[in-house]
Amino acid sequence: MSASAAGLTPAEELVRVAWQTGDTAVLGPAGDAAAGARWGADRTVRARVLRALVVEAAAGELRPAELRLRGARVSGELDLGAVELPFALVLEGVYAEAPLRVSAAQVVSIGLLGCHIVVAGGFAIDASHVTTRGNLDLTATRVIGGEVELSGAQIGGNLVLDAAHVSNPGGRATVNAGQTTVGQYVQCREGFRSEGRMRLSGAQITGDLDFSGAVLDNPAGPALYAALIHVGADLFVHGGTRVQGSFSLPGARVSGIAVFGEATLGRLPDPMADGAQEASEYGLDIEGLTVEQNLSFSRRFTLVGPVLAAGAQVTGTCRFEGTVHPIPLCPGEEESARLPQTALDLRGLRADTLVLTPRHEIGGVVDVARATVRVLEDLRAVWPRHLRLRDFRYEAIDDHAAGADVPARLDWLARDTDGYAPQPYEQLALAYRAAGRADDARAVAVAGQIRRRGVLGPWSRVWNYAQQWTVGYGYRPWLAGIWIAAFLAVGTAVFAWQYPENLVPANPDEARPAFNPLLYATDWLIPVIDFRHGKYWVPRGIAQVWAFISVAVGWVLGTAVVAALTGLVKKE
Known part of the structure; x- marks a missing residue:
């Protein structure tokens, strides 16, 4: 239909006139969109009329820099899929009870600012495969009962979700930005809230990925799943970030630093679950993560469940100073019946320096088997009771900073839950020898042979005693x-x-x-x-x-x- 045709309501006519003159179409204040269900005809615009007005503006000779609509209620499904808009489209304080679609559209930029969208499942905002030269901005927008679909989008500027709230509980998707390309930053800050599963798998982000102060809530499973994501700058999870559910970035690559600061991650076990729940359902999964600078967990970082970082590669320092709590017992489960759980899984880690100085003793197994670092820095006062050390390789170890001596280090080796193996003793002796501590290296080597006695047969044990007594x-x-x-x-x-x-x-x-x-x-x-x-x-x-x-x-x-x-x- 032609937007200039008869039959427009007064509200729709106001929008048409404002856009023709390049002004903002104001039907009401922008800050009360949550009450949009009660708005009357004076603030209601039919979706098909709105689409016609947008398309007409795009085809007209006087193309505005942007089309902005404020304080309106959109009646029906607004479908701008596959359209080409040579201007920015901004909906501010808009209320809708049907999806807004811009899939495969080409737009200068899109802003859904402080909007309120209520649907009964499916997509609430469909911007899949959209292309923008500027930002896609959902600041302070609230979505209830549906998904924000951004898969395959090409965003030239920032993807902004600051203070947005997407609620699609029951383990359903909230924001799906899989395979999305973002030319600048992805901002999920200042109270961004996701109630359901957020997905960023395969996304390519040129700038930062920032979850400062975000709340991700999905007790039914992953709160964030971002496998193979590439962050071209820095990753921030701090500023009071709270995650109920697992936070997963397996195979991700961060070109700058990755900071887990003031944040609380993890989830409580489901008391109604049938049988034991897998540890992989909880905690932080960064297996195979590559960080080209430093990876740090500050003293204000708290996690319920394990840190799964097997195979991670950190060019600089991997620093863990936070707190890891074991997964709480399910009703009826006894502590004595539970085997020590892996709390910090660093198997196969590659890093220049590994700093393990948690705020409190880690209540589980710290697994550094097959990890390789240049320097190990730790603190005796918070050594875990359970370790896995087989094939853990390091060039230097700082006992002075750790407050440890040789007997203490031997106790550290004895905490290996896999029992005796020669390599951990040989590795410690090698590090001591490289540091010029020949006597300490010999003491460790001798202690290793004495402990080896426990895995030998009777005659081999006799020969072991003879070696000790005769030639040490x-x-x-x-x-x-x-x-x-x-x-x-x-x-x-x-x-x-x-x-x-x-x-x-x-x-x-x-x-x-x-x-x-x-x-x-x-x-x-x-x-x-x-x-x-x-x-x-x-x-x-x-x-x-x-x-x-x-x-x-x-x-x-x-x-x-x-x-x-x-x-x-x-x-x-």
Whole structure:
């Protein structure tokens, strides 16, 4: 229909005249859209008339910079899908009970400011595949019962959701901006509220993604799911952000910093759930996240549930100073029946520096298995009771800042819930050795061998004891010299005492040297040395017993020394 045709209501005629003169069409104040259901005909515009007025303005010779409508109630579904508008379209304080559609449209910019849209399911705002040169701004708009659909949109400026409120509870979608491209920032600040599931998967954002002060509420599952999102600048989750549900960014890439500051994330278990609930339903999922600068969790960050950061890559520092609470028990569940849950999953993390100084002791398992960092900084006072350390690699560890000494670090290694493995001990010894702490490195290596004893069989355990007592597992080979000297001293005394009664000539008719008890003891004790005394006298009685003891001890000491010298006992 032609917008100039007869049949327009006074309100619609007011809009037509205002837009023809480039003015804002004002049907009422912008701040009372929540009461729009009670507005009368003086503030009501039919959606089909509004569409005709917009299309007519786009086709006219005098194209305005923007079309702005304030304080109106839109009756019916406003469909501007696939239209090309060479101006900005701004609806301010508008009330609607049907969807607003601009899907596949090309617009300079779109503003839905302080609007109130109530639907009974489906899309409330459909801007899928829309293209704008400027912003798509939904500041302070409230959507009830439907979804804001932005998938595939190409937004040249900012996507602004500041103070917006989208309520679509029951686990349904609130804002779907999957595969959306944003030329500048995505702003979900200043009380932005999502009641349902917000989705940003695959979005490409040139600037910041900012959730400062946002509230994301979805007890039925993910509050935010943003797999493979690319943030070209910084990610901010602070300023009092509250998330009830999981906050998931698996495989995301952040080109700047990622800051989790003053924020509370996670959700309580569903008391009506049938059976155990998966830990992945809660907490923060940043598995495979890449941060090209620093990733930080401040002391004002609180999470109920795990931080899942397996495979994350941080070019700078990964710093965790926040608080992680275990998922509360479900009704009827006993604490003693629950295995330690993973609270901080850093498996396979790659970072320059890892700082683990949480505000309180983390009540669960901290898993750094297969992680690789250059420097580890932690704090003994808040070490977790449960760790997983296998194949955790670091070049340096700051014990001074941690308030830890070697015995404390050995206790730290003993907290590994997977039990003994040699690599964590070897890694700590290697870091100490690189720092010039050779004595501490040896102490750790010896402690590792002692703990290894618990996983050995009976005979291997005996050999382990022999290595410890004789050569200190190759780190104290001088112990063998002490044992040899002691047995030589005792042997010399025994043989001197037993000669000649229990040391009789092997061949009485053969010439032999004068008996020397020291040389005789040496021949029996050290198998690789032969002073040719042992063959001239045959021991009997006590002398024979001591000779057999000397042979056994000699072979044990000799084998241990050879193993130590050839590196079979220890690893450098």
